[in-house]
Amino acid sequence: MVNVGNRSGRPRAGEERLSREAILLAALRIVDAEGIDALTMRRLAATLKVNPMSLYHHLPNKAAVLAGLAELVFAELELPDPGDSVPWDEQLKDAARAYRNGLRAHPNLALQVLSDPAAVSNVVVVTMEPFYRALDRAGLAPRQIFEAANTLIDFIHGFSLGETSVRGETFELAPDLLAQVRALPEDKAPTLTRIVNELGPDGLAYDFDSGFESGLSTLVAGFAR
Amino acid sequence: MVNVGNRSGRPRAGEERLSREAILLAALRIVDAEGIDALTMRRLAATLKVNPMSLYHHLPNKAAVLAGLAELVFAELELPDPGDSVPWDEQLKDAARAYRNGLRAHPNLALQVLSDPAAVSNVVVVTMEPFYRALDRAGLAPRQIFEAANTLIDFIHGFSLGETSVRGETFELAPDLLAQVRALPEDKAPTLTRIVNELGPDGLAYDFDSGFESGLSTLVAGFAR
């Protein structure tokens, strides 16, 4: 492996070995492959074959790296806008599905992304047009559109949090609901116990896709009231 | 300050200076007061006037401390169950409000709590009875009850994530929506731009309480369809 110029000193113009973008892309690869805890400034520098301190010329600190990653994930997000060729509720659902899928593309980053107010605020501005357009077509008033969009986003965020948190964890960490309920003291939660038993093991095998669709349908019905 | 026995060696029975519970309570105080990053094993030991390594006799590692904190927060959670004296939708809303308030009690811990699958799974079992009872009274089938409860929980989680993330941050981090939208290129997001402009600065002053209520109403209407 040729060691192309890890001498110190300022590189000539156009020969910079780093850039904010290159650093963030390398960071994203680490996080995607090994999780958020694997991302350290030193590790990041090593994969870029650079001194750890060099990073600080492009990003002020580690928090900025994480914020930049949230930005990257949302920048990749492109909600489809089928225009008015489909009913408003399908338009809304499609946009919601695309948003969920965008978050799933980098599950190890979801927590970071969803808890970064600046990133979330920005994504609302950049990608929410299909949401607003669909809700407008549904005939809602401006205030209702605003609140409906927020409610839908909150649902997707909460859903994605659950969906991405479970991934990669051992199943011991998400113990079987049926067994847990049956271990409850008698009559501690009678309705829950009855419902869970009626559903049985098969009915409780949670499927994320159908859970998401169920939530979407409920919300659309609620908006349409 | 008297230094009561920081000699080494095993304490006599009943004179143990530590316990899992005491450690977790001390950790909770640190996190509540100074945020999750302030919690280190060394810092935690210092506030307990104990050697850092002593903690490891009660909790296997730092991850176990964080998991224990999530457990604590949810253990405090007590959803009111007014029984059948109120309509089912009020019963459901009240339980949802109580759940939200439980998460707000420790905002610095919300992220940790919501992303801990074991803790979330456990809270569902222990506190969701009012949700299930209300939805049962609404006349939903078991499968619908299960999915409705999940949808409601996801909404509350997503909402709480937004609510607690913004807290304590400088407002620069959640830039003004109106200004952001107006900075967009012409016709990038026409509907969004129109709606936001119609609402104006006052209409956009987001109020978490009314946002939560709006989401609850939408969901209840959707469940009742």
Next chain:
DNA sequence: ACCTGAACACCGTTCAAGT
């Protein structure tokens, strides 16, 4: 301006030794 090396003030955790 951009990269480097040494250094500072921390981390979580292992291990051997005390009682």
Next chain:
DNA sequence: ACCTGAACACCGTTCAAGT
């Protein structure tokens, strides 16, 4: 079993020095 002290293998970041 429970607590301690020293040590290991890390962190993020500051600072002075190179070009």
